[in-house]
Amino acid sequence: MAGSITTDIAGGRGVPPVVRDFGGGDGDGGGRGAHRRAAVTGLLVLLAASVMLFAAFTSAFFVRRGMSNDWVDTPVPGILWMNTGVLVASSLALELARRALRSGRRIAFNRYWTGATLLGVVFLCGQYAGWRQLNDAGIYLATNPSSSFFFLLTCVHAVHLLGGISALGYIDVQALMLRLGPGKRTAVDVSAYFWHFLDGVWIYLMVLFLFWG
């Protein structure tokens, strides 16, 4: 018995029981299976870090909002509604692309995936337009705490999105050059999951701006 006083002190067998547990250990596979699992695990861990980053900003947002009387709600630029639609559409296109890939329709995959990537670029351009609209209305990063958080959160989201677009673009180039072999399916899935996550974060930010902005 591992950990019992008598056997441990007497120097007896301290053999922890073998329990099949989570993860890729216990020899249940290797090679591509382990590669795929590790990639998905790595993504989930990365998402956890992103969640913590946005949680930290959200916490600061509410603390800062509640502690002074200089908070002036920042009007959400109208173009952000269109941007939200664009981002959701890009996620849908990615899902259609993955479905096409699973059924072997490569041309459809290329179209949907390219479309999703372009929609991502459109979203970023739309964000830039939104920032300019606020600037034109005299609202800048340091105008008041609300605008500080608005620009901060949208910029940090945009930086994440740049990473996502790079991933989508890489896969798109591979697909268009007919180099999207089975080994890259994991990259397809992981990129899509990351993109959906950014979708979710954006909707969360919109809710934050609309109700507490």
Add this chain to the structure above:
Amino acid sequence: MSSPVVHPHHAPTGFIRRYIFSLDHKVIGIQYYFLALFSVFLGMSLSVLMRYHLIYPDAKVGWFEKLWPTGAAGGIMTPELYLSLMTMHGTIMVFFVLTTAPQSGFGNYFLPIQIGAEDMAFPVLNMLSFWTTFLALCVMVAAFFVPGGAPLAGWTAYPPLSAVGALSGPGEGMGQTLWIISIAIFSGASLMGAINFIATIIDLRCKGMSMMRLPLTCWSWFVTAILGLLGFAVLLGAGVLLLLDRMAGTSFFLPAGLLVNDQILNHKGGSPLLWQHLFWFFGHPEVYIAILPGMGVASQLLSTFSRKPIFGYKAMVYAILGIGFLGFFVWGHHMFMSGMNPYSAFAFSVLTMSIGVPSAIKTFNWIGTLWGGRIRFTTAMLFALGFVSLFVTGGISGIFLGQPALDLYFHDTYFVVGHFHMIMGVAAIFGMFAGTFYWFPKVTGRFMNETLGKIHFYLTFIGVYAIFTPMHFLGIAGNPRRYADFTNFDFLGKLLPVHTFMTHAAIYTAVAQLIFLVNLIWSAKKGKRAPDNPWEATTLEWTIPSPPPFDNFAGKHPVVNHGPYEYSVPGAPKDYTMQTDPA
């Protein structure tokens, strides 16, 4: 049996890909180790200068002026220079030594081998992580050389001082900006490292290596990676806010009506306490990032050199998890002085005390492991025992500081300095020394010199107690910390001899570290040849040649049949059963 390889790659032949931009986890581990070694000597040098200044505040030192023409004009160190040395000492030690060597150094080298993998899950990310850390160190050290010099705001960078800019003092201009940028880069590197560690442990364990057969070193690296993941993300966010306050005119941390050097600042509504909350949400888990790997190494060594199974393996695992979990709920105990609601302080205090439970479990289990063992007093074992001693000493003073009523008195005194140096600083460094002596034969194929090692151990062990024990008494006597000069205060006059004693102890202890450096370099070239398993240990790294081949297991795929600490098994042919021995 297929091998759980994620990115099989072949040994590179060119010097640059082999030793500089290497993807091999072992080379990256050594790179981290040497980065930390450079940093620890740099940080230690700064501390010796500080200690020297504390007992000779009026001394004129010619080379001070050469190094710091404005900070030490005429060769006399200014209080501002003292504060910048303090800031850089703390920052370099906490981030580039305590966070780097135990986790990224030893963990990178030995984690994949101990779980039977050929490399980390993402070798390219691993390489990027190291070079990003290197960049962060360069940016941090650059703060010494910019106009105004290094920042003054301490390793915690509390605003308003850290957020106001050059107006608040030398070093608070470009120096503080570089500090924040460096820490942001370091946070990014730590996140990359954490992703790699977690994915590797979860997905790349070899056949038979269940979670409950992991060596405790791997468990500690695993939990440390989780703490780093969650903590550094928050620090990164806080750093961005601080940078915006400094450079973009925002007011996250700066209140209205702030008067600095006769100038009213144009900020309004921010709160310096917001920074403290964000910082310490990272900062307290950071303490465990520093110490947990040392706990893993101590557990590994106490079992190996006592020739006994670790006492209560499962309890040790749950204690590591418990410490990691509770570590996220106690940040407020760093802020008892901030005027927080007494009920909040009470809650943070109770949670802080509760960490004593898993900590005590670990300590008693280490003692239980030693009990009745046939102890081999190698240098590595001595450092592991030293770790336990320092952990207990530093932990007990933590119980005092965890109580708001006592902390209000102790907080700004040397009691705190003594406490955190014992538990976070030297205990963790003893873990590193223990790991170095233990794994050196595996990395180089040679032993470190045991005689030099033991001389180094005894001098260091006595030295650190001589430096840091008196700090507790100074704190009880009311000696404030962060002061550059005590000679102008009547009530501190009688304490100056204690400071003189501590400074001498610090200088002797620092010099003793040269013995370690000589031993490390000499042994790598001339040390006695070591067999593959010189300590008769059980874990996977001792099943392979020394130094290990490029892909660790030379194309073979280990199969684990035993737990990590099967020593003195009744009826077994020898007193240790390797993890790969037949069932």
